Structures are given as C-alpha cells and as structure tokens.
Amino acid sequence: MADLGNQPSGSDGPDSSIAVMLAAADDLEGLSDKPKTFGRLAFERFIHHKLAIVGAAGLMLIIAAFFIGPILSDFEVDDYDVLNRLAGPTKAHWFGTDEIGRDLFVRTAEGGQLSIRIGFVAAGLATAFGTVMGAVAGYFGKAVDAIISQVINLILVVPALIVLSVFALKFGSTWWKLAMVLAALLWTRIARIVRGVVLSLKEQEFVMAARAAGASHRRIIFRHILPNVIGVIAVEITLLVGTVIVLESTLSFLGLGVKPPETSLGLLVADAKGNIDNDPLRVLTPGIMIVLIVLCVNFLGDGLRDALDPRSKSERG
Amino acid sequence: MSTPLLKVDNLTVGFPSKSGLVSAVTDVSFELFPGEVLSVVGESGSGKSVTALAIMRLHPRSAQITGSVQFDGRDLLTIDDDEMRAIRGRDVAMIFQDPMTALNPVFSVGAQIVEAIRVHNDVSKQAAQKRAIDLLDLVGVPEPRRRASQFPHEYSGGMRQRAMIAMAISNDPKLLIADEPTTALDVTVQAQVMEVLHDVQKATGTAIMLITHDLGLVAGSADRVQVMYASRLMETGSIDEIFYESRNPYTQALIDSIPDLDGNKEDLASIPGNPPSLLNPPSGCPFRPRCSMAVERCAEATPELIHIANSHASRCHRADDMASAAAGTPS
Numbered sequence: 021m022a023d024l025g026n027q028p029s030g031s032d033g034p035d036s037s038i039a040v041m042l043a044a045a046d047d048l049e050g051l052s053d054k055p056k057t058f059g060r061l062a063f064e065r066f067i068h069h070k071l072a073i074v075g076a077a078g079l080m081l082i083i084a085a086f087f088i089g090p091i092l093s094d095f096e097v098d099d100y101d102v103l104n105r106l107a108g109p110t111k112a113h114w115f116g117t118d119e120i121g122r123d124l125f126v127r128t129a130e131g132g133q134l135s136i137r138i139g140f141v142a143a144g145l146a147t148a149f150g151t152v153m154g155a156v157a158g159y160f161g162k163a164v165d166a167i168i169s170q171v172i173n174l175i176l177v178v179p180a181l182i183v184l185s186v187f188a189l190k191f192g193s194t195w196w197k198l199a200m201v202l203a204a205l206l207w208t209r210i211a212r213i214v215r216g217v218v219l220s221l222k223e224q225e226f227v228m229a230a231r232a233a234g235a236s237h238r239r240i241i242f243r244h245i246l247p248n249v250i251g252v253i254a255v256e257i258t259l260l261v262g263t264v265i266v267l268e269s270t271l272s273f274l275g276l277g278v279k280p281p282e283t284s285l286g287l288l289v290a291d292a293k294g295n296i297d298n299d300p301l302r303v304l305t306p307g308i309m310i311v312l313i314v315l316c317v318n319f320l321g322d323g324l325r326d327a328l329d330p331r332s333k334s335e336r337g
Numbered sequence: 338m339s340t341p342l343l344k345v346d347n348l349t350v351g352f353p354s355k356s357g358l359v360s361a362v363t364d365v366s367f368e369l370f371p372g373e374v375l376s377v378v379g380e381s382g383s384g385k386s387v388t389a390l391a392i393m394r395l396h397p398r399s400a401q402i403t404g405s406v407q408f409d410g411r412d413l414l415t416i417d418d419d420e421m422r423a424i425r426g427r428d429v430a431m432i433f434q435d436p437m438t439a440l441n442p443v444f445s446v447g448a449q450i451v452e453a454i455r456v457h458n459d460v461s462k463q464a465a466q467k468r469a470i471d472l473l474d475l476v477g478v479p480e481p482r483r484r485a486s487q488f489p490h491e492y493s494g495g496m497r498q499r500a501m502i503a504m505a506i507s508n509d510p511k512l513l514i515a516d517e518p519t520t521a522l523d524v525t526v527q528a529q530v531m532e533v534l535h536d537v538q539k540a541t542g543t544a545i546m547l548i549t550h551d552l553g554l555v556a557g558s559a560d561r562v563q564v565m566y567a568s569r570l571m572e573t574g575s576i577d578e579i580f581y582e583s584r585n586p587y588t589q590a591l592i593d594s595i596p597d598l599d600g601n602k603e604d605l606a607s608i609p610g611n612p613p614s615l616l617n618p619p620s621g622c623p624f625r626p627r628c629s630m631a632v633e634r635c636a637e638a639t640p641e642l643i644h645i646a647n648s649h650a651s652r653c654h655r656a657d658d659m660a661s662a663a664a665g666t667p668s
Contacts, residue, residue, distance in 0.1 A: 224438050225433050225434075225435055225438040225439040226438060226439050226440055226441045226442075228395060228433065228439075229431070229433055229439045229440075229501075229504075230441075231395055231425065232393055232395060232425055232426060232430065232431040232433075233425065233426035233430070233452075233453045233456055233504070234422050234423060234424070234425035234426030234427060234456050234457060235422075235426075235452075235456050236422060239456070243452065244441055247441075247443045247444065248441070248442065248443050250443075329443075
C-alpha cells in the first residue's frame with residue numbers, strides 16, 4: 021500500500037472510481053448478491069447474439085406484416101377487382117392482382133399466415149413427440165430402444181408424398197390436419213438426434229449421481245437429462261419450422277396440400293406459375309417470402325442454441 | 338458395541354462375459370457402525386467401487402449378485418425399487434470421484450442442491466434454497482449466497498467437490514459413501530476436501546465409507562481400514578493395526594510403497610507385477626504371484642480371513658509368521 025501511495029498521480033480519486041466501476045461491472049456480470057435466474061442469463065446472451073436478433077426481428081416483422089397488412093389494405097382476400105386483372109404492383113394493389121382481380125398483397129399475407137401457422141404447429145408437435153420418444157429410447161435402451169428405432173426406420177422409408185396424397189384424398193386437407201400429418205412424418209429426425217445425445221448423456225456421472233440421490237427414471241429424464249438437450253432441440257425445432265414450411269409449400273404447389281379457398285405461399289406460387297413469362301414477379305414474391313421466413317427462423321435457432329448453453333461465453337463477449 | 342448400521346454378508350458380484358463369469362467382488366463381509374469412518378483401500382479393479390455400487394444397487398444390470406446387505410434392519414438387495422429409491426439420497430448418499438462430471442452442467446449449483454432436497458422432502462423452494470445456502474456455507478464455499486447461483490463450470494475442482502458433499506449431506510444421511518472423493522483433485526485441495534469431510538462427519542454424525550487407493554489419505558481420516566485385492570478382502574483392522582501391526586504381505590507392500598519423507602531410501606518401493614486377471618485368478622491366494630513371502634501352501638489353498646485380535650483380521654497363511662517377524666525386528 022505504501023508503494024502505491026507514493027505514486028505521483030493522486031491515488032484516492034482514481035482508485036475509488038475504479039472500485040465503483042468494478043462494483044458496477046460485478047452487477048452487470050451477475051456477481052452481485054442477487055442471483056440471476058437461468059432464464060435471465062439466457063435472455064442476456066440471446067440479445068447479444070447479432071444474427072439471432074436479426075432473425076427474431078425479421079420474423080416478427082414478417083409476421084406483423086402478414087397479420088396487420090390486410091387490415092391496412094383496402095381489399096379483402098376474396099374481393100374481385102375485375103377492372104384491374106393481372107395488374108403489376110400499383111399504389112392500390114401493392115403486389116398486383118391475379119387473373120380474377122384479387123389483391124395479391126392480401127392473398128400473400130393470408131397465405132403467409134397459414135404457412136407460418138402450419139410450420140409452427142407441425143414443428144411443435146413433431147418436436148414434442150420426437151423428443152420424448154428419443155429420450156425414452158436413449159435412456160432405457162435395450163428392447164424399448166429397439167422398438168422405437170424400428171418404428172422410426174419404418175416411418176423413414178415410407179414415401180412422404182404418397183402418404184400425404186392418400187391422406188389428402190381421404191380426409192380432405194384443412195390446415196390442422198395437414199400439420200398433424202406433417203408432424204407424424206417429421207418427428208423421426210429429432211427423435212434420432214435426441215436419442216443419440218441422451219445415449220451419451222446417460223453415461224455421464226451426473227446421471228449416476230441423480231440416481232444415487234434417489235431420483236426416479238422420469239425425474240432423471242425430464243429434469244436432469246432433457247435440460248441438457250434443449251440447445252439441440254432449439255436448433256432442430258427451428259430447422260423443422262423451415263422444413264415444414266417448404267414441405268407445405270411443395271405439397272400445396274402439387275395440389276396435395278392446402279386447397280382453395282384457403283391459400284398458402286406454396287399455393288400462390290402454383291397459381292402464378294402459368295404466367296411466369298409475363299409476370300415473373302408474381303412467382304417471386306411468395307417464393308421470396310418462403311425463403312425469408314426460413315432464413316429468419318434458422319438464424320433464430322442459432323442464437324437460441326448459444327443462449328441456452330450456460331457454458332457459452334457470448335454474454336461477456 | 339451398538340448394532341451395526343450396515344452389515345454386508347458374503348457379498349459376491351459377478352459380471353458375465355464371453356469367456357466366463359468375472360468375479361469383481363468375492364465373498365466380502367464387513368460391518369459399519371453408526372458414526373464410524375471406514376476406509377476401503379485397494380488398487381484399481383480390486384472391487385472397492387463395485388462393492389459400493391452394489392450397496393446402493395447402482396451396479397450395471399448385467400451383474401449377478403449374491404449375499405446380503407443389511408442396512409438399518411432391511412436387506413437392500415431384496416427390497417423393491419421404490420423402497421430402494423427412497424433410501425438413496427436420504428439414508429445413504431454417495432459422492433463420486435470426478436466432480437467435473439458429477440454435477441449437471443446446465444443447472445446452477447444451488448438449484449441442484451435444491452433438487453436433491455426436494456426429491457425426498459416436501460418443502461417449498463424458498464426453504465430448500467435457504468438450506469442449500471446453509472449447506473454450501475457448512476462445506477466452506479465462500480460467499481455461499483452468490484456461489485449458489487453460479488454454474489458448475491464457474492467452480493474450481495475443489496469447490497465442486499465441496500458442492501457435491503453439500504448435496505450428499507442435504508438430507509442428513511446415516512451413511513455417506515465417498516468413492517475416491519479426492520482422486521481427481523490436486524494434492525493441496527485433497528487435504529482441504531478431506532478436512533471438509535471430517536468436519537461434516539463431526540457436524541452430522543454420519544457414518545462414512547471412504548473408498549480410496551491412497552493409503553496416505555486414510556491414516557488421518559478413518560477409524561478402521563479394509564484392504565481389498567483382486568475382489569477379496571485381504572485385511573481389516575483399526576488404523577494402528579493396519580499401519581503398525583499388519584499381518585498381510587499385501588498391506589505391508591502397500592505401506593512400504595508410500596513415499597517416506599525422512600527415510601533414506603534411494604528407490605521408491607513398488608510391488609512387482611500386475612494385479613491378476615479376475616477371469617482366471619491364480620490358484621490359492623490371489624496375491625501369491627507377487628508376494629515375497631509366498632510358500633507352497635499359498636498356491637494350494639485360498640487362505641481364509643483369520644481373526645487376529647478385536648477388529649483385526651487378515652487373509653494370509655503366514656499371518657502368524659509376520660507377527661513373529663515384526664516382534665523380532667526392532668523398529
């Protein structure tokens with residue numbers, strides 16, 4: 021202390037201000053007395069992830085546009101402006117009109133709403149089911165694993181397009197039925213991924229420690245193992261949302277998905293394909309929407325994975 | 338003496354393999370009294386960890402077990418799974434070797450202690466949290482309130498092992514099984530963690546079964562020592578009996594291979610050879626091939642565990658010869 025005191029620069033002032041700054045930094049880094057919850061730490065990491073913020077903001081913007089846009093427009097989804105058929109973008113019709121004069125902006129927004137809804141519902145269902153199946157298979161192994169793995173293999177070899185077309189013919193295709201069938205076909209991938217991760221996690225000593233502490237199998241799976249898988253699941257669910265939206269668009273394009281009067285982004289591309297030489301923009305707008313949604317969702321997944329990993333350092337970077 | 342808390346009788350654990358049954362624990366019997374610290378010493382593969390896991394019934398499902406494990410009046414090997422689960426963590430708790438992997442990386446340390454408490458007690462989160470902080474304080478984690486909200490990767494190795502101890506004693510177990518609790522730690526930290534275990538034992542009165550391969554660690558911390566070799570109990574006795582009056586060449590070889598600070602030895606003594614294969618154990622005494630005192634009789638019959646005095650017993654045909662040898666040499 022004596023050495024420090026002899027230094028020429030006034031020691032008291034800077035020292036105490038540094039102490040204040042350190043205390044403030046401690047507060048920022050969660051080193052204060054008040055503990056921060058896991059959720060709060062994850063949120064802080066998330067908002068420092070640039071790409072994730074771009075993805076989240078982009079997705080919110082697109083969703084807001086899909087839901088609010090039609091209100092701002094003068095047209096309804098089934099209004100026929102017969103005098104302005106096949107018009108390009110104008111002041112009244114922002115995205116132009118189709119063959120029977122329906123406003124394409126409103127239709128794109130309606131179609132986008134449905135695509136997003138199918139995407140999230142199907143991805144959510146597939147993830148929930150796939151995660152549980154994968155975790156059970158990986159944790160218990162042996163016969164349980166063999167049965168679930170064989171079911172997964174069976175579903176993987178079933179050609180999705182045939183199942184979907186048969187289903188569409190038999191039961192019709194409202195959006196939620198489509199979402200359920202897509203979920204039933206798509207849970208397998210996440211189940212296999214979760215199974216693999218759980219297989220390696222269950223050999224970790226903390227699982228043995230949890231058993232030694234008297235936790236039941238259910239408690240170990242849901243409270244000890246699955247929280248370790250959340251980062252993987254977050255990425256998978258976002259990839260799945262993208263996959264579902266693309267798949268739904270493909271099916272609608274082929275006439276196996278959403279049927280008029282409901283519309284989706286894929287159906288809009290299909291409607292516009294006959295006119296692609298005269299009006300390429302009409303194919304491009306819903307197509308670009310699909311790409312943008314999938315892109316934003318994937319960015320979001322990346323950020324979620326980093327945010328949900330407590331070992332991630334990005335909070336301080 | 339009072340009735341034993343844990344009474345293991347003729348415990349044998351075998352693992353089926355392609356070339357036959359591998360016996361990891363052979364005919365092990367011992368007792369552990371309330372509040373006592375029993376140390377189980379042996380090389381890797383001597384069966385000490387498998388014994389502990391069998392007591393907790395955490396052994397691999399393929400293992401074949403015979404014998405009995407009486408704990409507090411119940412046979413842990415025959416009660417049903419739910420009953421066993423209620424005992425784990427509440428009556429018998431366990432500390433593992435590697436604190437790096439024994440804590441769940443995605444939960445804060447405090448949350449994991451809270452979880453351990455709430456598995457067995459119907460208490461509010463707040464109450465459990467308060468107890469978790471008290472426990473961290475007890476095991477010597479500084480600033481327990483702040484440290485409770487931190488994650489395992491923010492702890493050092495020694496601190497993690499303290500946290501593991503806090504978790505293990507969260508339900509006031511009657512028996513604490515510590516499976517090589519200091520093996521993964523630095524030597525200086527080892528001493529601190531042993532100190533914590535010692536303090537915890539004093540504060541809670543729990544019995545401890547301390548599994549280790551480090552005889553040096555045992556001297557200062559245990560009441561009784563049990564030496565295992567090649568799946569069998571070789572010698573058991575009090576600290577003094579084992580360290581100063583050992584009647585077993587294997588124990589003696591272990592003691593001789595402890596580095597001596599004041600001694601003038603130029604070479605560190607070691608035991609020649611390797612532990613035998615458990616698949617084809619040598620005939621007779623398992624230590625015979627490496628034993629400097631082996632005679633013909635050692636190859637013919639496996640020695641029994643012979644009672645010597647009080648709690649002292651040794652598995653050696655020449656236990657008496659060792660006694661007279663010790664008496665003959667001035668030390």
